[in-house]
Amino acid sequence: MQDIKVGLIGFGTVGQGLAETLHSQENRLTKRTGMKIGIKTIADTRARALPAHLEHIHLTQDARDILADPEIDIVVELIGGMEPAKTFLLEAIAAGKHVVTANKALLAQTGSEIFRKAAEKGVAVGFEASVGGGIPVIKALREGLVANRILAISGIMNGTANYILSRMTDEGIPFAEVLAEAQKLGFAEADPSYDVDGIDTAHKLAILMSMAYGIHITNREISTEGIRNIEPVDIEMAREFGFRIKLLAISRNHGEHVEARVHPTMVPGDKLLASINGAYNAIQFKGDCVGDILLCGLGAGKMPTGSAVAADVVDIARDIACNSVGRVPPLSYQLSQFAPRRITGMDELFGPYYFRFTVKDEPGVLASIAGVLSAQGISIASVIQKGRRGQEAAVPLVILTHAARESDVEQALTRIGKLDAVLAPVVKIRILEQEQ
Template sequence: MKEIKVGLIGFGTVGKGLAEVLLSQRERLVRRTGMTIRLAGIADHGTAALPERFSDIPLTQDARTLINDPDIDIIVELIGGIEPAKTFVLEAIAHGKHVITANKALLSQEGAEIFAAAAKRGVEVGFEASVGGGIPVIKALKEGLVANRILSIMGIMNGTANYILTRMTDEGMPFAEVLKDAQKLGFAEADPTYDVEGIDTAHKLAILMTMAYGMPITHHEIATEGISRIEPMDIELARELGCRIKLLAISRNHGDHVEARVHPTMVPQGHLLASINGAYNAIHFHGDTVGNVLLYGLGAGSIPTGSAVAADVVDIARNIRCHSIGRVPALSYLPEAMRPRRITPMDELCGPYYFRLTVLDQPGVLATVAGILSKYEISIESVIQKGRKKIGAVAVVIVTHSAKESAVSAALDEINRLASVTAPVVKIRILEEE
């Protein structure tokens, strides 16, 4: 029976999950592949000793010990970040080893170089765990939806942000308080910037767009806005409007140009994505032949993400056994078929908006604001005033009909300069049904 040897770089949360999965599912994987898949070495500079159940696996603090080992077939990189992860991945490829990574930041920024190097060397790159944790979203795009022109991608792709918004919605807690609690519970990192400011979601959207549309794109090209300015009042007003606030990744394929954006969105309660709560993720595709497809599951966690990495190990092991390396292009499209497309500038996009203004409770303020909106051809659908007082500031909520982003930006700049507006206007886009 053929044995496939795997070298693991990084024994953190996901690395431990992969080791657990390969150990606990060893016999099942033999029955499904006809091969023995063995974790032949672990490299982690911060680990002095492995748990007892992994004591037979060689441990080193030097990743190159595994990269240079001629007996290892597959290198799994699970340390995260750009460097030294990129160097290790490229060195493994240069040594003729197949590589697997869960590193969405690396792939969304340096993926073009990595995939080109792998194609030139004739090795596979697996990255199922880079988007959606345990959800098989990469395989769905790469194979299951291959006969489709993907018309749109939309999803909740960050469990930390979704957990925070869910707690804010269900318990009425402010953002800072929920974030602090999430950090204590391990749902949020000590530095949560990538999660709460939408950067992690943009990394994932860039990977999905590359595969769905056959185009090169990095996360730097995606308009990105986070959830840190959302307040309990916005959550409650969204409820009154029949919506829930979610951090969404949205891309639409217009042929010669594509939308690419991440931002808080008011999602109507009847929409499937409105019911995705806690640390769960959900990714929605619309294909021209299959129609609507929704993939749902845990978007993070040791064992779910370890399961996704193990799926890549099995795929590559099967290809090795059948001498079919490169049978399925890593990015679904053949490298020569990839072509750039224009990213639609945010200023050109149109849609309905929610504005929350904090204004002095004075006569004529609303008329002035309405006049500015009219000046920029922004039509008001409804107005709600909260907390009316004799003295002080009040919250005024305006919901608009579809408006152009450039007009909205110009109007809000002018409104924010009014002496009667005491805090910057909060703007949230409202999701329109396709």
């Protein structure tokens, strides 16, 4: 029986999840694959001992013990961050080992180098766990939807941000309070910026766009806006209009150019994405043949992510056994077919908007604002003005527009921002177009 040996670098949450998964599923995997697949060595600079049921695994503080071991077929990198993760991955590839990683930051920033070097060495790169945690989203896009032109990607790709927005929505608690509580409970990092500022979501979108369109793109090319400025009043207003606010990654394929953006979005309540709550992720693809496909599940966590890493290990083990490494190009297209594509400028976007103005409660304010919008060719769909508390109090004025060009919106908002009656910066939230 073929015996596939894995070296695991990084024994944090996901690393432990992988070790638990491969241990608990050992017999099942043999019944499915006809192979024995197990971890030979774990390298972690901090780990001093392994749990009793994993004691047959060799523990080392030095990743080079894995990289230099000729018996190890597959190296799994679960350290995260840029270095030393990148060095270890490149050394593993140079040593002719297949690699698996969940490191979306690394792939979104220097993926093209990693995939090129792996192709040159003829080794596999697995990265299912980098997007959507346990959801088999990479495999679905690369293989299940292979016979589709991908027209759009949209999704909730960060469980922490979605958890925070869900609690804000359900309980009316302000952002800072939910974040503090999530940090105390371990659902959010001490430095939450990757999650709440949309950076992690942009990493994931970059990976999916590479595969969907056959383009090299880094997260730096993705317009990224987080959820720190969302206030309970926005969530309340969203509810009145039948929306829920979600942090979405969105890309639409316009042929010559493709959209690439991450921002809080008003999602119509009848869309499935509006019903994805808590730590769940959901990723939706629109294919020209298949229509809309939505995949939903836990986007993070020890065992879900461990399960996705294990699926990559099994996939590569099968290719080793069949001598078929390279059977499916990791990024869906062959690297030689990758071609540049312009990213749609944000000023070119065309869609409906939610604006919340903080204005003086005096006559004529709505008329002035509406006048500026109208002069810019922006058509108003709905207005809510509430909470009149006297002449000088600041009151919210909420306006929903029909589809408008973002460049027109920006010009109008700049002019409106200069009006005497406007007391604070405007809050602008894009509304998900119905066609998506």
